[in-house]
Amino acid sequence: MSKRKGLGRGLDALFSDVPSAEDRLQTLPVASIRPGRYQPRQEIDEAALEDLAASIRAQGVIQPVVVREVGVSEYELIAGERRWRASQRAGLAEIPAVVKAVPDEAVLAMGLIENIQRQALNPIEEARGFRRLIEEFGLTHEAVAAAVGRSRSAVSNMLRLLSLPEPVQDLLHDGQLEMGHARALLSLPVIDQLAFARRIVEEGWSVREVERRIKGVSEGAAPTVVRPAPVHTADPDVARLAETLSEALGARVAIRAGKTGRGRLTIDYSSLEELDGLLEKLLEKSMR
Structure with a gap:
């Protein structure tokens, strides 16, 4: 994919070719809006969505969603998916929306920023969003950090989570492991990480307890969990x-x-x- 103008210079640069005066506040049919392709959040809490729908039934949509036009009277969400889905659930026919003309990389960055600010993403979703900015749009770690308001080291540390085995990532995604657990696991050999992660869940170890046990392993003590040995059979x-x-x-x-x-x-x-x-x-x- 060719790099678009503004890549690598932060979020402000992504919008530099689109004056804010071009933004348009409109009332759009709910049915004319589709979910964003670059939505970083993959799961939405059903109970929270129902609460928001009840609020919208009573008070309407207070904050407009943000969309971009992708066809004749067709729009794609940039930010505000929960409000849009809750509006559907509340039975609204129309919804207030700010229409922006923005490139793909800015859409992904805006979705990340909104969800990070609302603390709506789990660490794995956040890390995968960062990776998409890097792989699909050619942003550097520094550019991603500038776009989402994080330090470069914070972005790099989040991306390291994606080097964990997939089952360990799933445990972190589902909330069975904390971010501190995952950071500690990264110091283990990859072959030991899954077994150790399962013990954390089974035993309910705190982050401090995990750090203590892993420190013992790194200092030469016998590991608390051990990797499967090669099976001495050709069967x-x-x-x-x-x-x-x-x-x-x-x-x-x-x-x-x-x-x-x-x-x-x-x-x-x-x-x-x-x-x-x-x-x-x-x-x-x-x-x-």
Whole structure:
């Protein structure tokens, strides 16, 4: 994609070719507006949306949405998706809107800014939004930082979250992990991050507790969680079984299968506390 004029010079530069006098406040049919392609928020709280719809039924839409024209009497949302969806739910036929003429990269930046200011994005959504600005529009980390009002280091640290394994990102996205947990996990080898993240969720460890345990690992102590070991067999079925056991127990599992059908199953642990936890899990499963 070719870079548009203004890239890399911050949000003000993105709007430099469009005088603010061209902005138009209009009343538009709700049905003529479609969701934005560059909306960074992927989920909207249903209860909060219903509360907003009730408020709109009583008082109307106080703050206009922001849109851009994409066709004859067709508009795309830039900011205000919750207000637009709540207006639909409230049964409104029309909605006040500010119509802007802005390029794609400015649309994404504006959507990010609105949601960041409203604290409506989780860390993964925010990081993915930053990545889109970089990959789709060629912005530098400095330009993204200027566009969204963050420091360059803050943007870089958010982007590092996307190097975590996808299941760990999902835990952070769903609120099962805090930002502090994720920052601590980044200091571990990638192969250890998922097992450690699952232990955080299972044990309810605080950020401080996680930092303490990871510090112990970095100083040479035995890791609190261990990675699955290679399975000493060429049988893919046995290999899958070992992997399943390792995932279920959160511990290193090795299976040595003999030619006669006999073999050895080994489960590693790094402390008596972890051994107790493994025994509890095994007993729970045996009682089912």
